[in-house]
Amino acid sequence: MRPLHQRYTLYSERNDTYIFVPEGEAQSLTINRTSGDITLNSPKYTVPYAAQRSQKAIYGILGLISLTLSMASIAGPSSCFNEDFFVAEYVVVITGRNLQGQIMGHDIYRATEFDLLPLAPVSALVPPHPVESHLLALVRSHFNGGNFLFSYTWDLTRRLQVQWQSRDADIGKAFWEVVDDRFFWNKFLQTKLIELATAQPHAAYGSFILPIMYGTFAIRPTFLHGRHMYLALISRRSRYRAGTRYFRRGIDDQGHVANFNETEQILLVEGQTTHGTVRAQDDSFASKLSFVQIRGSVPLFWSEINTLRYKPDLQIMDLQQTESAMHAHLTTLKQLYGPQALVNLVNQKGHEKPVKEAYERNIAQLNLPDVKYQYFDFHAECKNMRWDRISVLIDQLKDDIDKQGWFQLNIDQPKPVKVQSGTIRTNCMDNLDRTNVVQAAVAKYNLNEQLRALGILSNTDGVDDFEAFSKDFREMWADHADSIAKAYGGSGALKSDFTRTNKRTRKGALEDGYKSVMRYLKNNFFDGARQDGFDLVTGSWIPRKNPSSSLFLVTDPRPLVTRSMPPLASFSLFMICAGLTLPRSSDYSLFYYFLLWFSLFAVAMVYIIIHGIDYVSWPRLNPPTEVIYYNGPGYRSAHHGKGLHGKDEPSWKKTNWAAKVSRRTKSIVDEVELGSVKKRVD
Structure with a gap:
């Protein structure tokens, strides 16, 4: 397979271009910040004298992601500010890595730090559009919260048997061409570079395409x-x-x-x-x-x-x-x-x-x-x-x-x-x-x-007869279980004490109780944003052209009564605790005081339980409305949290934004054209 570049020096020429210069004598890559064009420089190309060098080392280019059209203020000839829209495109790069180990002479790294380099020149006087800021936060959170692995010299995505079976066919191919498509996590982000590498197979674009694996x-x-x-x-x-x-x-x-x-x-x-x-x-x-x-x-x-x-x-x-x-x-x-x-x-x-x-x-x-x-x-x-x-x-x-x-x-x-x-x-x-x-x-x-x-x-004999060997085996599988569980469920794996020790203990059962509580909290109140990050990075949702059409991502459409119940319950509980703990300055009975705050607390909690679906952190990019309100053949255990009769739609569904998004995702390829990224690479 063709080698991958392992380290770059990044230069920026004014606000016009990014220049990625690999170590050694390889060709450099230029990305035009205004047009988004990617150019492979000639072997004799030299970096302009005025180009500014970045202090950070770049260990890999993960690709480009288009978020939403943003608004910038650009100074005109008359010193007035004119409003203009541009595509908010970013280059995702790896700026930190840890060596995880070495297998058969090949280094395996975990990406630890990432950076998003904006292509279009953003004015320092005007912050990004709120929708763009929200999507940026989703991308950063996704990469910072995941376990992303890569190697420059060995294919992590394919098992040994497949690598051996295709060893002859892999000769002369780039890394991205031979990896297992299912585990090429950043393939959607690499759309532009893959299109260039496909159109110009003899060029060296493939050496810049670093596949990562989750x-x-x-x-x-x-x-x-x-x-x-x-x-x-x-x-x-x-x-x-x-x-x-x-x-x-x-x-x-x-x-x-x-x-x-x-x-x-x-x-x-x-x-x-x-x-x-x-x-x-x-x-x-x-x-x-x-x-x-x-x-x-x-x-x-x-x-x-x-x-x-x-x-x-x-x-x-x-x-x-x-x-x-x-x-x-x-x-x-x-x-x-x-x-x-x-x-x-x-x-x-x-x-x-x-x-x-x-x-x-x-x-x-x-x-x-x-x-x-x-x-x-x-x-x-x-x-x-x-x-x-x-x-x-x-x-x-x-x-x-x-x-x-x-x-x-x-x-x-x-x-x-x-x-x-x-x-x-x-x-x-x-x-x-x-x-x-x-x-x-x-x-x-x-x-x-x-x-x-x-x-x-x-x-x-068996593995368990040799304690040192058995311990290594058990700990590896327990760590592996924890990582998969955190990625999907939000906490470490349950029952991992058995995997680590070959025994089920009461301490392990107590730890499982704590992990179950953490899963409950994350699954109900945090996983909506995490799911949006998955959908955005893998290309399951592509941002709209106009940020104003995506304002539903940064607004709360629920009615005031729904939004007010958690603060009311919290304040009522505070007042109850204050009445029980603070010193009293009179002998008057607090019966009516406690009656008032207990009643308000009870009303708020009952409302929250009855309308529980309104308080879950749902994904907003691809909301699962078709699943929640499915009424065809099948099985439904109950209709909890959907109003007194179990049929009321949640506030975020009544506003129709979720329905619009659901309909839109069915024709996403026809509707969205951001820059040169017009389709998802599958």
């Missing part, structure tokens, strides 16, 4: 029975149907499911050595082994509607396209990974039961070959902290795991010893806590089999 990476050296090894764990999050826990569930019409993650466990084994000898980590391992699992939301059209209650309202939609969407999803998985073993951990009783029944009904109707369904009632089997019962599921999956195998490449053989011929696809409701526990157990079983096949472990 996921996790960890690698640890270990020693077992005279063999030096490295154990690595990589998770890759799909950019399709990306988002937060309650605002991205189920499947879409194209067969993409929410919270889809591919997890690869890699074992790199060196040749026979003596204890205490540590070799440099390069690509000369005696054996390379890879085992892949996947997770994703239940592939149905379903959701959980937040109403401020701890248990949201469950909504399952029996749409005509359910069968075709599920068929597309499973067929794609078979094409990518091979035969599928679907492990469903959803409860068979209570709130989750309808999801289980709908999943099983549709799977039975499809009756696809090479798709096996396996149900395991996790909570019922493991109740009373009987976590050893996970072995029951592993026993049920043994035949599938053994048949699917793993990928193994030995240094002394030109072809793989084994290839993985299928995957275990695991899901629970959130694809977080129960899924993490099961995937770790499956990975441990497979690791035992790999070490036995290599002759490092005997048939009677």
Whole structure:
């Protein structure tokens, strides 16, 4: 593959251009701030003498993002200020990175700092439009809150088996051409550069296109029975149907499911050595082994509607396209990974039961070959902290795991010893806590089999018999679980004490209680903005031409009575506490005082509970109104938080802004033309 530039020096020439100069003797790149044109300079180009050098080092260009048309004041010849509109386009760059580790001689970095460089010259006297400022804050929050990984020399997005299978076809191609499209997180931002690289394949534009991946990476050296090894764990999050826990569930019409993650466990084994000898980590391992699992939301059209209650309202939609969407999803998985073993951990009783029944009904109707369904009632089997019962599921999956195998490449053989011929696809409701526990157990079983096949472990030994090795394995999987849970659910993973220690403890249960409270608060009051950040960066929503048409993003359309209830409840509670704690200067009874404030507090809280849907932080770019007010065939657990009769529309729906946005997103490509970015690259 063609090399990527690893570091740039940034120059700006007045307010006209940005010049990115790579290290070495490579061609530089100029971006015109007025027109947005991108030009690859000739090898003999020299930076103008008057150009100003930036003090920050640039470690990668993530792409360009168009926000909304903004208003600038430009001084005219008569010293008056004329108002003019321009496209608010920004270059997103990496200005900070941390080395996460090294695998087979390749450095893996995590992006830690980002900068957004405005293209159009913004007047210092006039701040950006409020809509533009809001969208800027969403972009910054998204990048600062995520775990973004990249490498200049190794493809993080593809598992070892795929890299080996396509090694000949990859020769001479740029990085962006070979990465897995699902995990190319910034592909939408790279639209302009990709178009230039496609139109001019012999130019060096591809060396400026740095793909980043949203996921996790960890690698640890270990020693077992005279063999030096490295154990690595990589998770890759799909950019399709990306988002937060309650605002991205189920499947879409194209067969993409929410919270889809591919997890690869890699074992790199060196040749026979003596204890205490540590070799440099390069690509000369005696054996390379890879085992892949996947997770994703239940592939149905379903959701959980937040109403401020701890248990949201469950909504399952029996749409005509359910069968075709599920068929597309499973067929794609078979094409990518091979035969599928679907492990469903959803409860068979209570709130989750309808999801289980709908999943099983549709799977039975499809009756696809090479798709096996396996149900395991996790909570019922493991109740009373009987976590050893996970072995029951592993026993049920043994035949599938053994048949699917793993990928193994030995240094002394030109072809793989084994290839993985299928995957275990695991899901629970959130694809977080129960899924993490099961995937770790499956990975441990497979690791035992790999070490036995290599002759490092005997048939009677297991990973758990070697505490140091087992501890590394458990901690890697627990950290991996926490990262995926934070990205989707807003807090660390539940049940992670079992993953870390092989035991379920009361302390772990208390920690899970705290994490559950944090999830509740974030899912109800903060995830709307987080979801907007996902939609904006991945291209699921493209800003409008005119900022005034997007004022709904920065205004509160709810009526005064709705907005006044939280302050009223807070002030009433304050007055009650003041009456109970402050010293009294008279002997008059406070009965009527407390009656007044208790009554106001009760009225405010009852109103908030009845109209709970009005107080949830909903996404504003792509509001889920069609899901909330779905009245077709399917299942609805309740209609909480929607007024006294459970049918009232929320204030933000009555203003029609949400409905307009929903209609607009269906024809987004035809309606929006910002600069040269006219379509989304998929």
